[in-house]
Amino acid sequence: MATLVLTVVGGFIGGPVGAAIGASLGQQVDAAIFKPKGREGPRLADLKVQASTYGQQIPQLFGTMRVAGSVIWATDLIERRTKSGGGKGRPSVTEYSYAVSLAIALSSRPIRAIRRIWADGNLLRGSSGTFQERCIFRWHDGGEDQAVDPLIASAIGPGSASAFRGLAYAVFEELELGAFGNRIPSLTFEVEADAGSVDAGMIGNALLGEAGRCAGEWPFVGYAASGDRARDALAPLFEVDGVRLASGAGGWRLVPATRAGAPLALAGFREARRGEVERDAIERQRAPLAALPGSIRLRHYEPERDYQLGQQGSAVAGGGVREERIDLPAVLPASSARALAQRLAAAAADGRETLVWQGDLTALALPVGRTVELADGSVWRLAGRNVRASEIGLQLKRYQPVPVAELPAAPGTPVRPPDWPDATGTVMLFDLPNLGSPGAAAAQILIAAAGSNDGWRGADCWFVAAADAEPVAIGTVRPAAALGHLAEPLAPGSEYLIDRVHAALVTLVNPSMTLESVDDAALLGGANRAMLGAEMLQFGTAEPVGAGVWRLSRLLRGRAGTRCAAVHAAATPFVLLDDSAPMLLPEALAHVAESGAARLQWASRGGTAMTEVAIAAAGAALVPLAPIHGRITPDGAGGMLLGWRRRSRVDTRWRDHVDLPVGEGREAWRISLSPPVAGIGPWERATPDLHIGADIIAVLPPGTSVAIRQVGDFAPSPPMLLPVT
Incomplete structure (x- = not known):
């Protein structure tokens, strides 16, 4: 500026020679004024660490950058207590969860959008805009007319709350901290301040406040300007772009040397x-x-690697052994940074x-x-x-x-968390048979969930006992290893042989899910257990036939006492049981669900959209298995002796020469006629046998059968029918 003033003054006093002398003196004055006092501009590390220091400088962002920002307002940790369990002499469990509300300043220049957000290096918000943790998110563009954020106003009062005009910032309301060890994570934001690329000229004009004074040559994806003076903020850009001071008829300008005329x-x-x-x-x-550097190494931010630090180098022809490192707080693709490093090496x-x-x-x-x-x-x-x-x-x-x-x-191999598109969640309920010992005292209701891609992180679930009941949180169900449904109907098969005739065609929710084949030894050892509707089966061969579609063959049907007599319709739910991700409904709630009036509410992890699923009347785990090996032996006097063998819900394997455990509090049998005959039966027995005399046989109508049921602690077994006439 002194150059312009002294040139004009010198021209008035001494004509052209005076103007030339004034210009020379003015340039010396400008050089003294703008002489750098040491590096006070932006540094590469400044944008990586989140701070909350009073007086921390907020950079002016240009283009698209990834910044950590500075915390400008926050609440204390919000504590929530959840009590579960208890009753019947058992202690209750109290769980604590924490959340926080905070505001983070990002740019002291208006911005256009906030794209992805990282928390501790992992994506909190992907390119789809969906958050992985539950929160309410808002951002303010930094305009001079922006209003006070409503959360801040409600916390400290409308009269005391600042609108932070001219400052672009983001607000998180009740951000859940459970995934971050109940602490505030380190947040970084992908911020778009300008559409497209920027250059030194555009940035210089904005910082100096004079349009047309600066020109740039090299395009940058983004730049963060900070420093005590505009010179400090522009120095890194002007250094690498070769920008020099030039004067002309329109006054002084800052332009690259190649464009000085x-x-x-x-x-x-x-x-x-x-x-x-x-x-x-x-x-x-x-x-x-030897006085020249041997190489130039340019460090910058790489957009291909989620704005991590990158570096490109170029050798200086004939240079010495010294390496000159240039830190440029700008976003450059690897190829562009390589070309810029080569130009700097040639210009050395x-x-x-x-x-x-x-x-x-x-x-x-x-x-x-x-x-x-x-x-x-x-x-x-x-x-x-x-x-x-x-x-x-x-x-x-x-x-x-x-x-x-x-x-x-090449930018190198990027190490980045996957950015999945929004996934569609699916939650299914299965009524399991009893799978262990001792016998179940409540229904075994399995909650299985999965998403349409690997980015789906599970479902938060609540149990609702009745229409007007308060929801009870039961936890988060992680994605299952294999969940889907039948693609076409499946006919019934034998419960006693490996079914090599029928095959189940299953469509899985997530196409990346896989199923594995096993040999006969592993199959008979219990591998590949799955629920198909109300039937438990096993499969020996799994063949992919399309995207997410599998053909399951070599089937073992009707496992654990379940029945396979009916045809399974298309869309029957399927889940692989050899997986720890699905969750059993807690026993105390399963008792309530046996009535069929309860419901399950769920929302995708971090989401707010609630879905409700009815819990059908369940209790397969409580029902004893139907007896087998029924036999009728004549007693020689016109009567008959009935006998049978029991099966146990706590041990569903086939055993030779020994009886299976009862599996109930006592052994009890109920025998009745089918169809019923007035005045005859039913009979109660404590042993697996019954004698029917000739006088009874004589009055029974043709086609009469005997229905034999084991009486369990919670329900009778399905009947075994023996024809007696």
């Missing part, structure tokens, strides 16, 4: 003097090659050759930074000048423009 003929700025030998070039110096030799050229006072009109051409055709950059009486010494440095070109470069 055509070189001026230096011979026209010295008057020939009669009787003197013309002396132009009075001194020439050339620094040794430009200043090696210095020429001092002697001119007269008219040479003061030459702007420092402009390129000039000597009589031999060589081009030099005017780096400075010395004024002694009427002689002007111009310091010239060899100028060899380097073409701008993008070279191929």
Whole structure:
């Protein structure tokens, strides 16, 4: 600015010569004023660590950047207590969860959008815009007319709350902290301040507040400007882009050296003097090659690796062993950074050759930074000048423009969390048979869930006993290993042989889910157990036949006492049981669910959309198994002796020569006629036998059968029918 003022003043006083002298003095004043006092501008590490220090500088963002920001407001941790269990002499369990509300400043310049958000390096919000943890999120663009955030206003009062005008910031309301060890995580944000790329000229004009004063050449994806002065913020950009001060008819400008204009003929700025030998070039110096750095290493942010630090290097031809490292707080693709590093390496030799050229006072009109051409055709950059009486010494440095070109470069293997699109969640309920000992005292209701891709993280579930009952939180169900449904009907098969005739065609919820084949030994050992509706089966062969579609064959049907007599319709639910992800409904709640009036509410982890599923009347785990091996033996007097073998719900395997355990509190049998005959039966027995006399047989109508049921602690077994007439 002093250059302009003193040029005008000198022109009024001394004409063109006075203007030239004023320009020279003004440039010296500007150089003293704008002389750097040390690196006070942005640093690469500044944008990675979140801070809450009072007085922390908020950068001005350009383009698209990833920043941590500064916490400008926060509440204390919000504690929630959840009590579960208890009753029947058992202790209750109290669980604590925590949340926090906070505001984070991102840019002291308006922004256009907030895209992805990371928490402790993992995606909290992906490109789909869905949050992985439950919270309410808002952001303010940093305009001068933005209103006070309602949460901050409600917390500290409308009269005391600041609108933070001119500051772009994000607000989290009740961010759940369970996934972060009940502490506030380190948050980073992908912020879009400008559409498209930016350059040094656009950034310089914005920071200096004068349109058209600056021009840039190299495109950047994003830049974070900070520092004590505009010079500090612009210095890294101007250094790598070769921006120099140039003056012209429209005043001073900051432009890349390649755009400063055509070189001026230096011979026209010295008057020939009669009787003197013309002396132009009075001194020439050339620094040794060893004085140059051996290589240039440029560090920057790489968009291909989620804005992690990257570096590209280029060797300096003939340089020494020293390595020069340049930290540029800008976002550059790897190929662009490689080309820029090569240009900087080539430009390192430009200043090696210095020429001092002697001119007269008219040479003061030459702007420092402009390129000039000597009589031999060589081009030099005017780096400075010395004024002694009427002689002007111009310091010239060899100028060899380097073409701008993008070279191929690899950013390296990115290490990033997967950014999945929004997934559709599915929750299914299965009424399991009793699968262990001792026998179950309540229904075994399995809750299985899965999403349409691997980014789905599970479902938070609540149990509702009745229409007007308060929901009870029962926890989070993780994604199952294999969950789906039948793609086509499945006919019934044998419960006693490996079914090699029928095959189940199953469509899985997530196409990335897989099923595995096993041999007969593993199959008979209990591998590949699955529920298909109310039937438990096993499969030996699993063959993929399409995206997420599997053909299951070599089936063992009706396992654990379940029945396979009916045809399974298409869309019958399927779940693989050899998996710890599905969750059993707690026993206390399963008792309530046996009536069939209860419901299950669920929401995807971190989501708010609630889905309700009816819990059908269940209790397969409470029902004893139907007896087998029924036999009728004549007693020789016209009557008959009935006998049978029991099966146990606590041990469903086939055993030879020994009886299975009863599995109930006592052994009891109920025998009745089917269809019933008035005045005859039913009979109660404590042993698996019954004698029916000839007098009873004589009055039974043809087609009469005997229905034999085991009486369990909670329910009778299905009947075994023996025809007696």
